[in-house]
Amino acid sequence: MSTPFGLDLGNNNSVLAVAKNRGIDIVVNEVSNRSTPSVVGFGQKNRFLGETGKSKQTSNIKNTVDNLKRIVGLDFDDKDFPTEAKYISSKLVKLDDGKVGAQVKLAGEQQTFSATQLAAMYIDKVKHTVIEETKSTVTDVCVAVPVWYTEEQRYTIADASRIAGLNPVRIVNDVTAAGVSYGIFKTDLPEGEEKPRIVAFVDIGHSTYTCSIMSFKKGELKVLGTAYDKHFGGRDFDRAITEHFADEFKSKYKIDIRENAKAYNRVLLAAEKLKKVLSANTAAPISIESVMNDVDCSSQMTREELEELVKPLLERVTEPVTKALAQAKLSVDDVDFIEIIGGTTRIPTLKQSISDAFGKPLSTTLNQDEAIAKGAAFICAIHSPTLRVRPFKFEDIHPYSVSYFWDKQAEDEDHLEVFPANSGYPSTKMITLYRTGDFAMSAKYTNLTELPEGTKETIAEWKITGVQLPEGQESVPVKLKLRCDPSGLHTIEDAYTLEDIVVKEEIPLPEDAAEDAEPEYKEVTKTVKKDSLEITAHTFALSDKDLNVLIEKENEMTAQDKLVAETEDRKNALEEYIYTLRGKLDEEYADFASDAEKTKLKDMLAKTEEWLYDDGFDSIKAKYIAKYEELAALGNLVKGRYQAKEEEKRQALRSKNEASQMADLSAKLAEQRKAEANTKKDAEGDVDLD
Structure with missing residues (x-):
C-alpha cells in the first residue's frame, strides 16, 4: 500500500x-x-x-x-x-x-x-x-x-x-x-x-x-x-542586507564581494542568519572570516536599520x-x-x-x-x-477567465467563455456543437491583458476525430464534456455524437380507468449517445517519448549517485578496519596472534594503507571490497580467537554469578526454614499457668 x-x-x-x-x-x-x-x-x-x-x-x-x-x-x-x-x-x-x-x-x-x-x-x-x-x-x-x-x-x-x-x-x-x-x-x-x-x-x-x-x-x-x-519574500530581505554590507565592506575593507560569487554567497548566508536573530533581538553582530582576499569582516545591524532598508518592501x-x-x-x-x-x-x-x-x-x-x-x-x-x-x-477559485474555441462551421459561434474568472473549480461543463466533420478545439485565456505579461494565450489544443455525418443531414450534434480538473488544468474529458431516435412511451392511465383497460402509447423523440469520438490532446505536458527518455536519464544518474555513495562507504570501512586492527594488534589481540601472524598482518596493513592514500585514493567499489576481504581473511581469524576467549570469560563469569546467586538463595532458604522451626518449637513449649 x-x-x-x-x-x-x-x-x-x-x-x-x-x-x-x-x-x-x-x-x-x-x-x-x-x-x-x-x-x-x-x-x-x-x-x-x-x-x-x-x-x-x-x-x-x-x-x-x-x-x-x-x-x-x-x-x-x-x-x-x-x-x-x-x-x-x-x-x-x-x-x-x-x-x-x-x-x-x-x-x-x-x-x-x-x-x-x-x-x-x-x-x-x-x-x-x-x-x-x-x-x-x-x-x-x-x-x-x-x-x-x-x-x-x-x-x-x-x-x-x-x-x-x-x-x-x-x-x-x-x-x-x-x-x-x-x-x-x-x-x-x-x-x-x-x-x-x-x-x-x-x-x-x-x-x-x-x-x-x-x-x-x-x-x-x-x-x-x-x-x-x-x-x-525572505530572499529580498536577505539581499537588501547583503547589498548594505557589500557597500560597507567596500569602503571599510576595500573588497567588493559583488565581484566574487563565493564571497557574495557567504555574506548572503550570514545575512539570512542575521535577519533571523533580529526577529528576536534589537541588534545583532555579523562576523565572517576570510570573506575574500584573506580579509576578515565584521559589523553589526540594529532592527531599526533593517526596517529602514526594507521600507520599500513594507510599502x-x-x-x-x-x-x-x-x-x-x-x-x-x-x-x-x-x-x-x-x-x-x-x-x-x-x-x-x-x-x-x-x-x-x-x-x-x-x-x-x-x-x-x-x-x-x-x-x-x-x-x-x-x-x-x-x-x-474544498473548492479553489479561477483567477482568470478561460474560453474554449473551435473551428467555425456554417454560421455558428466560434468560442464560448466556459470557466469565468472567480468561479470555483474543480468543475465540469457540458456543451453541444453542431459539426459537419472532424474538428479542432483550443482553450485560451479570455482576456490576456488581465494576466502577467508574457503569459501564453493558448492553454491547450485538441483534435476531435471520428465524426460521421449521416446522409441527408447538414450537421451532427456533438456533446463535449469540458473540465477544469482539481489541479486547475483544463481538459476535454469526453466527446460523442448524438442522434434522435423515436421511442414509444406509455401514456399514464386516468385514475378512473377500468382495471382491464389497455395501455396506450405515444411516440417520443429522444436524443441519445451515438458514437464516441477520439480526442487527441496537445498540452504543455511532455510526450510519452520525451518523458521516457528523461526517466531513463534520471534513473542512470540516481544509480551513479548510489554507486558513488556505496564506493565511499566501502573506502571508509577499509580505512576504519586498518586503524582499528592496527591499534588492537599490540593490545587486546596481542595474546591471540603468533609473532609470524603479527608481522604478516602489520606488513599487509602498511601496504594497504599506502595503497589507499596513493593509487587507491580514487578506486572502484570492487577494489575496496577485495582489499578489505584480503585483510579480514587473517585479521578476522585473530579477532575471532579474541572474541571466543572473551565469550569464554563471560560464560565463566555468568556461571560464577549464577552459582553465587544459588548459594545465596540456598542460605536464605535454610535461614528461613530454621526460623520457622524455632517458631514452632517455641509454640509447643508454651505452658498455661492459669
Whole structure:
C-alpha cells in the first residue's frame, strides 16, 4: 500500500509530510531536519541533492542550482528572467524550446539540464527520503505550488514528479493546502445554517507573498479571493542586507564581494542568519572570516536599520490584501481571523505591517512552516483508494477567465467563455456543437491583458476525430464534456455524437380507468449517445517519448549517485578496519596472534594503507571490497580467537554469578526454614499457668 505523500515545494526549503498512523506526520531528512534545502548541486562524480548540496554550495557555487521553483516553466525571454537570474549563481542558458536551463559540470563534463529535470532530481531525492524514513512504499504525491503558477508550470511540475517515479494526483495551490490543514484540524468551525467563518491567510515565504480569503464550515472550504506579489519574500530581505554590507565592506575593507560569487554567497548566508536573530533581538553582530582576499569582516545591524532598508518592501504589503478582499467582495470587517504562515512572517516589522493592513491582530494557530505540507498530505490521502479519511470538501477559485474555441462551421459561434474568472473549480461543463466533420478545439485565456505579461494565450489544443455525418443531414450534434480538473488544468474529458431516435412511451392511465383497460402509447423523440469520438490532446505536458527518455536519464544518474555513495562507504570501512586492527594488534589481540601472524598482518596493513592514500585514493567499489576481504581473511581469524576467549570469560563469569546467586538463595532458604522451626518449637513449649 502506498503512503500518501504531500510535498510543499519551497523556494529555499521544502517540507515533506505523509498520511499514516491515523494522522499527518512531518518526515525528517537524513540529518533529522524537518525541512530540506531545495538545492541541486553537481560534482566530479555525482550530484549533491538537498542537505549535501546546501553544505557544498559555497565551495561549489557555479555548479549549484537553487530557486528551482522560480525557473520551472520560465521562458528565457520572459520579463521575469533578469530578476530570477540575479538570485541564481549557476549559468542559466536558453534551451531549444526557449525555456530556461542550467549549464553545469558533472563528472568533469559540461552538461545542460532543463528546469524540469532539475525539479525532478530534487523530487526524486525527497521521495527517497520519505521511503527511507517511513520504511514504506511511496507512489502518489500531492505537490503544493504558488498560486501564480500558470497552466504550463503546473504541467511541468507534474512531469517532474513523473520523471521522479511518482504519480502526481494533484497540483494544489500552496495557500489552499494550508487552508485544508486549518479546516481538518479545527474543531470549532460553524455547522449547518451558521454563518461561515471568514479567514484570511497571509503566506510570505522565501520568494512570494500570497493573500487568500477563505470561507469555512465544518468539513468544507471555499476560496473566495486570492492575490499575490510574485517578487516579495525572505530572499529580498536577505539581499537588501547583503547589498548594505557589500557597500560597507567596500569602503571599510576595500573588497567588493559583488565581484566574487563565493564571497557574495557567504555574506548572503550570514545575512539570512542575521535577519533571523533580529526577529528576536534589537541588534545583532555579523562576523565572517576570510570573506575574500584573506580579509576578515565584521559589523553589526540594529532592527531599526533593517526596517529602514526594507521600507520599500513594507510599502507593498497592503496591495495583495486589498486585491484579495476585492475579489472576495468583502471588507476587512468581514474577516474573522488572519492566519500567517511562511518563515518570513516572523519578522516583527512585517507582522506589524500585515496587522495594520487588516486593522486587527494576527493569529498563529497553524505551524508556519508545516501547514502547507500537512494539507497536501491530507489531499493526497483523499485520492488514496485504500485509506479512509475524514470527509472534507474544498473548492479553489479561477483567477482568470478561460474560453474554449473551435473551428467555425456554417454560421455558428466560434468560442464560448466556459470557466469565468472567480468561479470555483474543480468543475465540469457540458456543451453541444453542431459539426459537419472532424474538428479542432483550443482553450485560451479570455482576456490576456488581465494576466502577467508574457503569459501564453493558448492553454491547450485538441483534435476531435471520428465524426460521421449521416446522409441527408447538414450537421451532427456533438456533446463535449469540458473540465477544469482539481489541479486547475483544463481538459476535454469526453466527446460523442448524438442522434434522435423515436421511442414509444406509455401514456399514464386516468385514475378512473377500468382495471382491464389497455395501455396506450405515444411516440417520443429522444436524443441519445451515438458514437464516441477520439480526442487527441496537445498540452504543455511532455510526450510519452520525451518523458521516457528523461526517466531513463534520471534513473542512470540516481544509480551513479548510489554507486558513488556505496564506493565511499566501502573506502571508509577499509580505512576504519586498518586503524582499528592496527591499534588492537599490540593490545587486546596481542595474546591471540603468533609473532609470524603479527608481522604478516602489520606488513599487509602498511601496504594497504599506502595503497589507499596513493593509487587507491580514487578506486572502484570492487577494489575496496577485495582489499578489505584480503585483510579480514587473517585479521578476522585473530579477532575471532579474541572474541571466543572473551565469550569464554563471560560464560565463566555468568556461571560464577549464577552459582553465587544459588548459594545465596540456598542460605536464605535454610535461614528461613530454621526460623520457622524455632517458631514452632517455641509454640509447643508454651505452658498455661492459669
